[in-house]
Amino acid sequence: MCENCTFTLGPTVRAFEESFAEYCGLRHCVALNSGTSALHLALRCLDIGPGDEVITVPMTFVATAWAISYVGARPVFVDIDPATRTMNPAELEAAITERTRAILPVHLYGQPADMDRILRIAAKHRLPVIEDAAQAHGARYRGRRVGGLGRIGCFSFYPGKNLGAYGEGGALVTDDPELADKARALRDHGQRQKHRHEMIGFNYRMAGFQGAVLRIKLRYLDDWNAARRAHAQRYLDGLKGLSRLGLPLVDQKLESVFHLFVIEVEDRDRIAARLKTEGIESGLHYPVPVHLQPAYGELGLGPGSFPVSERLAQRCLSLPMFPELTDEQIDHVCARLRAALAPPVSRPLPSATQVRR
């Protein structure tokens, strides 16, 4: 007999929420059906809507911007810093207007954004910071876990993320009990009490099964992240000295969890194709920045608007990165990449006499 037949939310999801909130060092976690839903509800909970502006980066997965559009607000982009590949705080203040309602930095590739500077500017302008931590479960900024640095943290448990469900999943974390309470109501058709729909809500509930899977997998997250960091270090050692290659920044105060290991190289497509013929799969995250996507054509932001993001989009190449990688596999990728980057060996032309013979 099935003792717990709750297929959506229920005790397994509640137990996961408690463990994940504790993991993030926060009081509240609201489990949802995706990271996109988490970003959407974060903005909804802060009553951001039409006529408002939310500042984010163009170099991210497009869902960061979708959430802003879903509430009817306008995404305003700030370029990334070329070294950290996250929001450039030096360009943030110039993007703030009287319509700005929130700042939404992204911890891209598992690397925490420059939160001290972002939070300082946000505080000065009394703006809430929402963290898109969909790629950075467990990453730390000056020792503190991401997701808990701003007002609301948003996570995705899409299977490919550092903490992945057996299907779709997401969560929002916060220390603010009122925001958490509102998010709980909104994810369940706007009801705090059955049959009483206080506001227009959504069906953003996490499946009970995913809660059970995630609570078990959470126990392994730190070990998996440590493995990813060790792999990243081996890549960095194996690839150093290649002048044509841009490598991820390693900074003492940023504890990246290397969701992705992204290198930068001029002839990216040729290198990717060559690695593929050798059985090495690579990825592109992301080849087109959000402001150049057709869906955002109406913003009128053409090529050249955010040169650092555009340059990374053209040159980025994600090397294999997952906890189960072996040292041999990493060394193999480094060796094949070195060979692919080496200038073509120029064979001496046959001399006239050799040709005649």
Ligand SMILES: *Cc1c(COP(=O)(O)O)cnc(C)c1O
């Ligand atoms: C994966 C991801 C999302 C969206 O999460 P889903 O669970 O796929 O909806 C949002 N932002 C970033 C940066 C992501 O990587």
